[in-house]
Amino acid sequence: MHYKDDLERLNEYQKEAVLDESGACVVNANVGSGKTTVLISKIIYLRYAKNVSYSDMIVLTFTNKAANEIKDRLISSDNNIKTEELEGFGTFHSVALNLLKDVLPVEKIGYAKGFLVIEPEEELDIAMQIIQEKKLRIKYKNRLKKRLEQDMSVYSEEQMISQYNDDTFQLVHLLMEEKVKQNKMSFSDLLKNANTLLDDYKLEPKWIIIDEVQDSDKLQLEFIDKLKSTRTSLFVVGDPNQVIYSWRGSSFNVFSILKQKYAAKELSLPINYRSSNSILEAAKCFLQDGSCLTGIREPGSKIVVKSHYNPFNEACYLADRIRDIHDSGVPFNEIAVFYRLQSQSQVFKDVFSKNDIPHEVSLKKTIRDIPVLNWLIKLFRYSVNHNDLSSALYVLSSRDYGERISEGEAGEIVRNMHLDKSELYAKMCKFDSLCAEAKNSDEIYNYFEFDKYIRPTSSAYKEDKESISSLLDIIIEYVKEKQMPFMDGTADFINSSALYGVNILMKDIRRDADSVKLMTLHASKGLEFSHVFITGVNYGLIPLQTRPMDEDDEERRLFFVGITRAKNHLELSYYTNPDCVSVMPGESRYISMIPSKLVQNDAVKSMDVNLQELKKQIQMAKAAKKMENQAYEPESPANVSQVSHQKYGKGKVLKEDEMMIEVEFENYGVREFIKAFSELQYI
DNA sequence: CGCATGTGGATTTTT
C-alpha cells in the first residue's frame, strides 16, 4: 500500500496528527488546513501501517455530505475496500441505526428488528393522535413540535408538570410507549436507545474518529463515551472558530470537555492552503484571541468593498460582474453569493434568471415537501409495517390523495382491520404477499392503481404521476443495489429516506452543474469557491441585530466562515437603502475591522456619500410635504407617463417629485430612483 | 365574543 507516499505529501503538523498514537487526541484544525486529508490519511495509515481493520474503526460525522465525502475519498485511495466494512462510517445517527439494526439487542427495550425511523413531523402526528384519544390537556399545541424536539429527558417529572400545569409528562410517556408499539424511532431515539443498549453491550472499537467535533451535542457526546472502552483510541478533529450552530444545541466548548474527560493530547493544524494572503489577513481579524493561522499563498487581489443603492441594484451589479468573471475564464461553479437570511435570495433568483446567469439556490428539501411523495412514503410505511397505524390513518384520510375517508371512519377501519371497507387499505395489508416479487415500478403502480387515488382534475395530476413513478424507480433501484428481498429493501429505503432526506433523489443532479451557488452564510460551511461575494454586509444584518447590545461571538464566527470560503477573490457589499426595516443603511462594523491596506477602495464609495446625503434631504422633503398637505396624495391613472431604462426596460411612473421617481417595470416590479442618478428616459 | 394575561420567538438548520 502506498500510505508512505501519502504521508510524504503532508506538512509536519499534519504528519504529527496522522502518526499520533495517544489514547485520546484532539486536533485543532484551522480553516482550510487539510482537515479531511488528515482524516483520510489517518484512516489509511491505521489500516495499512497499524493493521487495524476498517470494521474496528468508528468514523463519525454530523452531515451526510461530510460522511459521503470521507467514504468517497477513502474508496478512491483504497480500491480494495468493501462497502460492508464501512458500517461504522457515517453520521452519528446512521451509525447508531446500523448498530441498532445489526448488533444491539433492541428487543430488550421492546422494539423489533424491522423498526422504522420517523421524522419530527410524524412524531408530532402521533403525539396529536394520543392527545385526541386520551383527551390530554396540552397547552400551546402550536409549539408542541419544538417542545418534543428538545430533549424532554432533561426535565424532571415535577418540572414537566409544573411548567404549564398540563399533561405534558403523561404525553411524553404515552408517546414513548406508542413509538415502541408502532416500532418506530425518532432521530433522537436512535442515539438514546443506542446509548441505553451500549451500557450492557461492549462494542470495543479500536479507534473512534470524529470530524467537526465542535458541533457535538449532549446525546452525541454520550454516544462517544458509550462507544469508547479503555482500549479504544479517540481521534477528533474540529475548529472552535467555526462554531456556528450552538443555537441548535451543540454543547458549549466541546474541546475542553473532551480534553478534560479523556486527558487528551492537543495538536493543531495551523497552515491554511486555501486562501490568498489578503483574504487570510482579513480573516485573522475575526479569530478568537489566541488562535494562530498561517498562510502560504501570494497576497492576491485586494478585498473589494462596494456599496449599492438597494438589494435590487446589488443583484444587477452582481449579474454583470459575474458575467465578466465568467467571460475571463472562471467557471460559474467557482463563484458563490452568500447572504445572512434566506429571504435575501429571492432578488438574486429573479435578477439572475432575467440575465441568464445559471444559478442554484441551496435549500433543504425533503420528500415531505412534495405532498404526493409524502403520502406515498406513508403508504409504503404501513405496507411494510402494519403496526404503523398513524401512517395508515394518514393515507386513508388525506384530503388530497387516496380515498379521502373521514378521519373517524379511517380510524375505525385501521383499528379493526376492516379490509372490506377500503380497497386501498386492503391493498396495503396484502402488499407483502402480493407484491413481494415486484421487479419494476409499473407493477407496483398497477397493483395500487394509483391513477384512482390522485385527483385527475388537479392541475398537479401529471406532475404527481411522474413523481410517483420516479420514486418507485428509485426504490426498485435501491433494493436491487442492496441485494435485499423486496420487503426488507423497501423498509430499509424508508429509513434511509428519513435519515438522508431527498439527497437520494437528487444525488447526482447537482454535483457538477456549472452554476453560481447562492446560499446563506450558514450553508457555506465546509465549501470553497474561487470567487465569493458576501452581500448585505449592513449594520443590523451582519451581525444580525437580535436583541440590542448583544455582542454575539457566533455572528463573528459566521462572518469568519463566510470570508474563509474564498480562495482568490472576495467582495463584500452593503446597501445604502435597504428594503428591510430592521436593517440600517450603514456598512457593518465588521467591514471597518478589516485593515484598510487589504481593501480596495471603490469609486462608488464617494458617490455613496452623495446618495446618502440626497436620500436624507428627500426624506425630509417628503415628511414636510406630508405635514403640509395630506389630501395631495392620490394621482389619477390618466396621466401615467411611460419611461424606459437601459437595463430594466419599459415601465410606468407611479410617483414622482423633485428628487425621487418610482417606476413599475414590466419585468422587475416597482423600483425607486433618485432622479439625478437614474438613467431614465421618457417615452 | 371580547379582553386580559401568558408565552416565547425574532435569524440560521442537520439527523
Add this chain to the structure above:
DNA sequence: TCCACATGCG
C-alpha cells in the same frame, strides 16, 4: 425589546 398568537375568564 416588541409582537403574534394561544389560553382562559367573564
